[in-house]
Amino acid sequence: MNQHATKAKAFIQDEARTNWHDEALWFIRAKRDQATALVAEWEALRELASGIKDHVLGNLDQYLEQFSERAIANGVQVHWARDAREHNQIVLGILQQTNATRLVKSKSMLTEECGLSDYLVENGVSVVDTDLGERIIQLREEPPSHIVLPAIHLKKEEVGELFHEHLGTPAGLSDPTQLTEAARHHLRDHLVGCDAALTGVNFAIAETGGVVVCTNEGNADMGVHSAPVQIHCMGIEKIIPRAQDLGIFIRVLARSATGQPSTVYTAHHHRPRPGTQMHIVIVDNGRTEQLGRPDFRNSLKCIRCGACMNTCPIYRRSGGHSYGTTVPGPIGSILTPGFDLKQHADLPFASTLCGSCSDVCPVKINIHEQLYQWRQAVVEAGLADPAKVQTLNLSGAILAKPWWYRITGRLARLALRWAPRWLVYNRWNTWGQDRELPPAPRESFQDWYRKKHKA
Ligand code: SF4
Structure with a gap:
């Protein structure tokens, strides 16, 4: 079943929401363009960032x-997790060993990928997401719809209703400043009283054994500095070789994500504070397998800036939840088929292949080419929509023979002019359910061109 198309269809039923979702993301894309245009060496930075990740x-x-050795030498406890289950067990083990029952969490798509929060809650741990957007979707009990802007699909009025219900703000309050203020007070209580703080990792520096976390709200730092136990969870691909490489990635990350010159906070964590514990959990969860696929390995260069989502015409008009994956949009559509091709066979088709995603990607991932390659893998695995395969086979046969193409074109034009409407627009023609063909011309382009050429 084509889940993306089904969920996208549900999303676009709300035309107003679809339009402002589209416009909000395009606004961010435009900010990204302005910010990058001010950096004369932008393309050189992309080239360098891509080259470092390649290396x-x-x-x-x-x-x-190297990273693990340096981190251990710094007094950090390093853990390795093969998959999501091991990752969750390790985090729970750390919390149980330190008698921690109140965890604050921020900035981690990896923990979303592993389903950590539900697992911890089932095991008696209270988990509070402290990024504003993440807290909003946690209260709504739904997944993020964007990797940088997790609640971008919601209107401020909806957030107002949610806060009224959960945080006791006045009914009808929808002023973003006042709502943010209410969230600050609510989150501060959780941050100050927490037993442990967990964050994701933007970059892990092999040379120093330290991790870097880039945020805009300061909540990740506040949690880590309040808690006696700090945990950082990272995918194996987050490594960069040297501290001096960081400057390149910091310069491209925020500009690509939101058009900011840099994130408001760039926190470096190298060792535990006196009397506290610092843990780093390094997770594979399918990444090694992706690394072994020559056509797709470079998807692991991703620094999760979200720029490919902001620019994608399909993402902007279908919403992040339509992808049914932790990482949606173009990058999600090349990462997730690697985890489970059968389940995500429709995602490589959720694209126009316009290439805009590859153009904005700060680490120069050839996203649209990989989407095309995944399509071929889907067809080879026999997982493509049979109707689509038959239609394309038939089209291929027709296009391969000019005389067949001319006859079919003539018949199609006649049918479109004279056949009863139900013969063309029926439930088997899913393309035609939301679209109208223009009136059929009386002659083909070739006929028209020949006549014009003779005259
Ligand atoms: S694929 Fe590129 S543009 Fe998309 S999130 Fe990753 S780094 Fe950003």
Whole structure:
């Protein structure tokens, strides 16, 4: 079943929401364009960032070992998780060993990917997401719809209703400043009283054994500095070789994500504060397998800026939830088929292949080419929509023979002019359910051109 198309259809039923979702993301894309235009060496930075990630992916085992050794030497406890289950068990184990029952969490798509929050709650841990957007969707009990702007699909009035219900703000309050103020007070209580703080990782520096977390709200730092136990969870691909490489990634990350010159906070965590514990959990969860696929390995260069989502015409008009994956949009559509091709076979088709995603990607991932390659993998695996395959086979046969093409074109024009409407627009013609063909011309382009050429 084509889940993306079904969910996208549900999303676009609300035309007003579809329009402002589209416009809000395009606004961010435009800010990104302005910010990058001010950096004369932008393309050189992209080239460097891409090259460094290429080098890391080719030497990942060595850099991971180096990172782990340096982190341990700094007094950090390093854990390795093969998959989501192990990751969740490790985090729970750390919390149980330190008698922590109140966890604050921020900035981690990886923990979303692993389903950590539900697992911890089932095991008696209270988990509070402290990024504003993440807290909003946590209260709504739904997944993020964007990797940088998790609640971008919601209107401020909806957030007002949610806060009225959960935080006791006045009914009808929808002023963003006042809602943010209410969230600050609510989250501050959780941050100050927490037993442990968990964050994701933007970059892990092999040379120093330290991790870097980029945020705009300061909540991740406040949690980490309040808690006696700090945990940082990272995918194996987050490594960069040296501290001096960081400047390149910091310069491209925020500009690509939101059009800011840099994130408001760029926190470096190298060792536990005296009397506290610092843990780093390094997770594979399918990444090594992706690394072994030559056509797709470079998707692991992703620094999760979200720019490919903001620019994608399909993402902007279908919403992040339509993808049914932790990471939606173009990058999600090339990452998730690697985890489970059968379940996500429709995602490589959720694209126009316009290439805008590849153009904005700060680490130069050839996203649209990989989407096309995944399509071929889907067809080869026999997972493509049979109707689509038959239609394309038939089209291929027709296009391969000019005389067949001319006859079919003539018949199609006649049918479109004279056949009863129900013969063309019926339940088998899903394309025609939301679209109208223009009136059929009387002659083909070739006929028209020949006549014109003779005259
Ligand atoms: S694929 Fe590129 S543009 Fe998309 S989120 Fe990753 S780094 Fe950003």
